[in-house]
Amino acid sequence: QKEVEQDPGPLSVPEGAIVSLNCTYSNSAFQYFMWYRQYSRKGPELLMYTYSSGNKEDGRFTAQVDKSSKYISLFIRDSQPSDSATYLCAGEYNFNKFYFGSGTKLNVKP
Amino acid sequence: EAQVTQNPRYLITVTGKKLTVTCSQNMNHEYMSWYRQDPGLGLRQIYYSMNVEVTDKGDVPEGYKVSRKEKRNFPLILESPSPNQTSLYFCASSLRSSGIFRRDEQFFGPGTRLTVL
Numbered sequence: 001q002k003e004v005e006q007d008p009g010p011l012s013v014p015e016g017a018i019v020s021l022n023c024t025y026s027n028s029a030f031q032y033f034m035w036y037r038q039y040s041r042k043g044p045e046l047l048m049y050t051y052s053s054g055n056k057e058d059g060r061f062t063a064q065v066d067k068s069s070k071y072i073s074l075f076i077r078d079s080q081p082s083d084s085a086t087y088l089c090a091g092e093y094n095f096n097k098f099y100f101g102s103g104t105k106l107n108v109k110p
Numbered sequence: 111e112a113q114v115t116q117n118p119r120y121l122i123t124v125t126g127k128k129l130t131v132t133c134s135q136n137m138n139h140e141y142m143s144w145y146r147q148d149p150g151l152g153l154r155q156i157y158y159s160m161n162v163e164v165t166d167k168g169d170v171p172e173g174y175k176v177s178r179k180e181k182r183n184f185p186l187i188l189e190s191p192s193p194n195q196t197s198l199y200f201c202a203s204s205l206r207s208s209g210i211f212r213r214d215e216q217f218f219g220p221g222t223r224l225t226v227l
Contacts, residue, residue: 043200043218102152
C-alpha cells in the first residue's frame, strides 16, 4: 500500500468553480502535509503546508487535514484557467522524509 | 534570482555507463533532496542531505549515490545505470532556520529526463 493515495483525475471544471482535491494516507507518523502545483514540463512548486489537523487558508486556496480519518484536502475557490496543472499532496515525518501522492491533473475551462 | 539548477536537462545513455546529474542552489539552503517521478507512482525520494557531509537514504536509494562536499551542490550519481532508472529526476532544496525546517521555503529544480537504453 502506498503511503499517500491520490486520484489521478483528470478533473475538468468550468472557470469560477470550487475545486476539491483529495488524498488519503496510511502513515500515522506524518506530522506535516503539503500541497504542490506542477505545471507541464516544470518542477513542483510548494503551494501550502499544514501541521497536524486543521485548516489553513491562503487567498483562494484552503488546505484541510483530518488526521482521524487520514484525509488531506485542497480547495480552490473561483478557479482560473491558470490553475490548470497537476496537484500533488505529500506527507512528511521525521523532518526529512517526504511521501507524495501520484498527482491529480486539473483542467479549468474558460 | 533564487533558483535550483540541474544539468543535464535531458540525457539518453546506455546500460552500465556511469553518469552524474548535477544539482546546484544559490540560496544557501542546508537541506537538499533528490526525487524521481514516474507515471502513476508520483515523486519518490531517493536521497536527502541535511547539510555538508550529511546524507541519508530516502524511499528508493538502490542504484544511486550522492555526495555533499559543498553546501550549494548535491550531485546524483548512477554508477551502473539500468533501464528501470529511466525517469524524470528532480532536485529540491529547503532552508533550515535555527534547526527548524522552513517548509515555506522549498524549491525544486526544472527536472532531468533520463533514458537508459
